[in-house]
Each structure stands twice: as structure tokens, then as C-alpha cells.
Amino acid sequence: MSFKGVKINKQNGGLGRRNASTDAVMALVVGMPTTGTTVELNKAYKLLQVSDAEDLGVNASFDANNGLLAHNEVNDFFTYCPDGTLFLIPTTAGLEASALLQEAALKATIRSEKDIKSIGVIGATSTVSTLINEVETVQAVVNAFALENNYIDAVILEGKASDAALTISNYPDLRAEKAPNVSVSIAQDLAVASLDAAYAKNASVGAVLGMLAVRQVNENLGSVDILNKPDGSKGNEDYPLTVLGTDRFAAAALSDGTPFDNLTPPEVKELTSKGYIFAGAFNGYGGIFFNGSPTCVEKASDYAYIENNRVWNKAARLIRTTLIPKVKGIVKKDPTTGFIKATTISAWQGLLNKAMETMVIDNEISGFDFYINPQQTLTEDSPLKIQGNIVIDSIVFEFEFDLGLTDKL
Numbered sequence: 471m472s473f474k475g476v477k478i479n480k481q482n483g484g485l486g487r488r489n490a491s492t493d494a495v496m497a498l499v500v501g502m503p504t505t506g507t508t509v510e511l512n513k514a515y516k517l518l519q520v521s522d523a524e525d526l527g528v529n530a531s532f533d534a535n536n537g538l539l540a541h542n543e544v545n546d547f548f549t550y551c552p553d554g555t556l557f558l559i560p561t562t563a564g565l566e567a568s569a570l571l572q573e574a575a576l577k578a579t580i581r582s583e584k585d586i587k588s589i590g591v592i593g594a595t596s597t598v599s600t601l602i603n604e605v606e607t608v609q610a611v612v613n614a615f616a617l618e619n620n621y622i623d624a625v626i627l628e629g630k631a632s633d634a635a636l637t638i639s640n641y642p643d644l645r646a647e648k649a650p651n652v653s654v655s656i657a658q659d660l661a662v663a664s665l666d667a668a669y670a671k672n673a674s675v676g677a678v679l680g681m682l683a684v685r686q687v688n689e690n691l692g693s694v695d696i697l698n699k700p701d702g703s704k705g706n707e708d709y710p711l712t713v714l715g716t717d718r719f720a721a722a723a724l725s726d727g728t729p730f731d732n733l734t735p736p737e738v739k740e741l742t743s744k745g746y747i748f749a750g751a752f753n754g755y756g757g758i759f760f761n762g763s764p765t766c767v768e769k770a771s772d773y774a775y776i777e778n779n780r781v782w783n784k785a786a787r788l789i790r791t792t793l794i795p796k797v798k799g800i801v802k803k804d805p806t807t808g809f810i811k812a813t814t815i816s817a818w819q820g821l822l823n824k825a826m827e828t829m830v831i832d833n834e835i836s837g838f839d840f841y842i843n844p845q846q847t848l849t850e851d852s853p854l855k856i857q858g859n860i861v862i863d864s865i866v867f868e869f870e871f872d873l874g875l876t877d878k879l
Contacts, residue, residue: 488828492585493784494554494683498547498676500540501563501570501593506532512575514557514583520545523558537668538593543676549713550680552700557583567594567627568604571611581620587780588624588682590675597671598725599632601654602642605766609649619790621783622651623687624765624776626678629656629746631671631726638737644745649766650773653678656725656741657749657760661717663727673725677711678747681760684709687780688834690865691747691763697833710757711749719758722749730758762867778862781835785826785860792825793818801848809844818842822858837861 497514507527509515517523523544533541540558547556561576570576570591580586596604605627612622644654657674678691685696696709703709711719722730724741730750733741738761741748745764751757763776773779796818802811819840826838841857848854 495585496679497557497586497589499559499591509560517556546676547680551683554683567596568607590626590679592628597632598629605649605652608652612651623780625652628673629654644766647766652766655747658723660721660723692760712757722758788825815842
């Protein structure tokens, strides 16, 4: 007799605790020189605050000396998402955005940091006129990562102004492209653009990344308010780009320097319909906000907005993580029919339900449904097929209110 009597095994998971979310992990890829810094090209530097970049030599002086807004974009990110994580990835200067993102060393670096959800690109030679020919090439890079089960929610490209002035009607139509994970920012902070002639044609990318990171995956980039504000903004009725007490986004412009206030309503509508991200204001309401979160694909697409991709990708990551432990596992059959046993299907669905319920609890989706057909023959070449649907939240883009006068109710 061993005299053990009772053996107690320690279990885990009953408290329902979860690891911290990585939704706010972004990367800023910068085509830049390294002189005067301690950074190396195509190496990822994890930043938790602006001072981390400054410790690397990427500071205000670096920007001024190189005519490049690297420090400013990092500062923008943490201004709007102080609790976020930003990977700074220096890379080769003098390339178009599409060529830059195809660099093997850069892709290897992005691949190594698996928590990165969205990528911003600055310091490329691309302009508004050339990006129309680049976004599908950038999408191909995103698609290649997806084949490795590395889901990138969005790539935000800097839409610098072209050397030749463009009228609004001549801006290329990004909605005619097939790049649902790619977006172009032509938003400009006038206060930053006025600091140096070298910044006159730049567009904001760091602010876009920061405003994405501070939002839940189902929130639109242009929402006037957000669900979870940083501590310093709790109690405020909105969450604008404008920062009181500073000149940050006191006024907005397009990347060619055209102030938003100079645009006519038809011009604003034209830029929105063509799929550009820019910043502006509501007449009679204080603060600057982004217009929305369009992607470079037709509006009829299910992935016409960044939040659609963020929701789908998060669900895909959860489902993949849930099902991998079951790969090459035993599948019990109903001895009478030969089909997959009902209890096995129920067990799989239970695991999937548990995973997706976290998104419902976190107010990221409205609901979901899964179906597994038991009449499947499973072999090495025939995977188990599951059908699933996610009910996404709608976005209210504007209100239409019928208001009249009366002498009684």
C-alpha cells in the first residue's frame, strides 16, 4: 500500500482570467537615416512612451536635421494612446512605400513581432499620385502574411502631396482598388506643417495609429467619442485630435496644405467617397476629428472600413488559437451512422462559443453562430469544415432629423 490515499491535482482556468489584450500594439515603419541615432535598419524597437524613442536618438532634433517627422509621429501615437505599444522599425530610405514593404529584411522583422496589429509607413517617396499604383502591391504583402496566419489589420500609408498641385476632382479613386487592408492618410496638422518647409507636404500617420490603438476593434476611426478613454480624458464627452493647452491639431489641412475650412461640402464628400483618411471639424462644434476609416476597396465590400478588418482578424486569431490544440486529435463517431458523434461536435462548438463570447462581453461584436456538419469524412487531405458568422455592430455616420414648429403638442 502506498498510503497516498487522496491525490489532488491543481487545475487552472476556473477564475476566467485573461491575458492582456494586444489590440493596441502597432508598428511605425520609417524610411530614415540612422546617423546620430543608436538604431539599426530593419530592427524593431519596442516603445512604451515617447522618451523610449528619444533614448534611441529619435528626437525633435533628429526630425529637424533630417526633414523627417519620425519623432513627431511617435509623439502623436502616445498622445492619443498613452497605454499603447509602438514598435519603431527603421528601414531603407529613398524607396516608394510598396518597394519598402517588399524588403525581405523588413518583412522578417515584422514577422518576428507577432503582436503587431497595424502598421504605419512614413519616410517613403510615395505621393498621393503614385500610391494609387502601389496599394495593391502593399495588399499583396498583407496577403502573404495572412497565408502564414499572421493577420495584419491595416497598413496606413502616408499620402504626401504631389509636386504638381491636384484639384480635389483629380485625386485618384482609392475605392476603385482591391486593397481592403490598406488605407491612405492625407490628414495634416497645420501646426506641424508650419514648423519647417520640409514638412509642408507631409500627412499624419502616427495620429491615425494612435487613434486606432485607443479604440476597440469595432470602433470607427472617425467616432467623435470612444468607449474607453485614457485616464486623463475620462469624463469628457468626446475624444478629439485637438489637445487643449497645445497647438496639436488646433487646425487641420490636407497634405498639400489646403485648410479643411477652405474645402466646400462637395469637395469633402468627394474625398470621402474616394476613400481617403483626412481630418476636419463639425461646423459649430469644437475639436478636430478624422473623417472615418476607409480602406482601398469598393464600399460594397464587407471590408470597406478598418474596423471590419480588425473585428474579422481578432475573431480569426481567437478561433485559430482555440482549434489548434484539437489538431490531429481523435474524432469519435456515432457507431450507428458513422458520422461525427454529436457529443464531439458539441464539445467543439462549446470551445468556439467560449472564445467568441469574450468579444461579446467586451462589446466588440453583437453575436455569432457556428455550424459543423456531422456528415463529413475526415482524412489528411479533407479538413473538417466549419461555417461561422459574426454579427458586427453598425456605425452611425450621420443623423437626419425632422424638426418642425408647432403651436401645441
